[in-house]
Amino acid sequence: MYMGTIITVKAYGKNADKAADKVFKRISELEEILTVNDTGSEIDDLNDMAGIVEVKLSSDSLYVLNKAKEYAELSEGAFDVTIGPLVKAWNIGTDNPRVPLKDEIDELLKLVDFRDLKIDNANHTAYLARRGQMVDLGGIAKGYAGDEAIKVLKENGIESALVNLGGNVVVLGSKPDGNLWTVGIQNPREAAGKYLGTISVRDKAVVSSGDYERYFMKDGVRYHHILDPRTGYPADSGLISTTIIADSAIDADALSTSVFVLGLENGMKLVESLDGVEAVFVTEDKKVYVTEGLKDIFIFYQEDSKDFTYVEER
Numbered sequence: 001m002y003m004g005t006i007i008t009v010k011a012y013g014k015n016a017d018k019a020a021d022k023v024f025k026r027i028s029e030l031e032e033i034l035t036v037n038d039t040g041s042e043i044d045d046l047n048d049m050a051g052i053v054e055v056k057l058s059s060d061s062l063y064v065l066n067k068a069k070e071y072a073e074l075s076e077g078a079f080d081v082t083i084g085p086l087v088k089a090w091n092i093g094t095d096n097p098r099v100p101l102k103d104e105i106d107e108l109l110k111l112v113d114f115r116d117l118k119i120d121n122a123n124h125t126a127y128l129a130r131r132g133q134m135v136d137l138g139g140i141a142k143g144y145a146g147d148e149a150i151k152v153l154k155e156n157g158i159e160s161a162l163v164n165l166g167g168n169v170v171v172l173g174s175k176p177d178g179n180l181w182t183v184g185i186q187n188p189r190e191a192a193g194k195y196l197g198t199i200s201v202r203d204k205a206v207v208s209s210g211d212y213e214r215y216f217m218k219d220g221v222r223y224h225h226i227l228d229p230r231t232g233y234p235a236d237s238g239l240i241s242t243t244i245i246a247d248s249a250i251d252a253d254a255l256s257t258s259v260f261v262l263g264l265e266n267g268m269k270l271v272e273s274l275d276g277v278e279a280v281f282v283t284e285d286k287k288v289y290v291t292e293g294l295k296d297i298f299i300f301y302q303e304d305s306k307d308f309t310y311v312e313e314r
């Protein structure tokens with residue numbers, strides 16, 4: 001277990017085992033820097049010093065925070081890593097999740113604003129403007145780890161690999177036999193490993209966000225872990241899963257969370273405006289939509305996904 005998830009590395013070629021070991025080392029190093037659980041990570045420091053003083057950060061943290069701000073702006077705040085206080089209040093994905101009172105949510109919402117995350121790249125520092133503000137990198141850190149994993153593999157001469165960080169898949173090159181890698185798109189209402197369909201790619205990241213990943217049920221309501229920074233409640237955009245296919249996993253990760261919050265229409269608009277980015281959207285009324293560039297690549301498993309309809313024309 002790293003980054004709260006199961007990580008697999010399939011690397012091929014000479015030195016593959018050694019390279020894979022180095023990947024795990026790099027990922028645990030990143031985990032120590034980027035997580036928030038009072039273990040004294042750099043991000044914990046940033047949060048502890050909110051409203052007090054700026055903190056010195058490694059280039060890893062700085063890179064991820066800069067990306068986080070970039071996607072906050074691009075998504076007009078749908079993606080916002082200052083969501084930390086609310087993530088903590090809901091506690092989803094832990095043994096004791098809860099539904100906070102509306103008043104508590106409204107109070108904490110005042111602390112959520114990515115503009116209060118000040119980054120000083122020249123001095124390698126960052127600062128949260130107000131006491132109580134907290135950064136949570138859960139929506140982007142695994143993506144960065146995926147990119148770094150591929151970087152380590154390349155540096156060790158690997159030309160063919162697949163890295164899976166809890167459903168965030170990054171592939172290097174093609175399969176050892178020269179064919180494209182086939183990546184399954186999880187069926188959001190079936191057990192892990194049951195797919196709605198597949199896409200075949202090389203040198204790409206395929207990252208999903210969904211209401212099935214981490215959630216709890218209370219009084220028949222599903223409370224999942226992707227929060228809407230405008231309401232403080234789990235995003236209720238009409239989507240149950242989003243998948244982004246992009247050249248880098250950090251972009252795909254930030255975007256999959258962003259478009260999950262934005263919903264089908266605005267999410268589709270955002271993805272279609274970006275070069276080299278494709279997406280699969282699954283709505284709560286069980287329809288599957290893909291971007292233009294994916295129409296020839298996405299293969300829908302009609303037989304296995306009877307509840308779902310693939311909408312090819314929009």
Ligand code: ADP
Binds near residue numbers: 080142210225
């Ligand atoms: P997963 O971790 O299942 O791959 P995501 O990449 O979509 O899923 O990230 C969800 C995580 O991101 C949450 O668990 C939380 O830590 C954080 N988060 C929740 N809502 C937001 C948001 N609106 N913007 C940025 N991060 C968020």
Ligand code: MG
Binds near residue numbers: 253255257
């Ligand atoms: Mg994400």
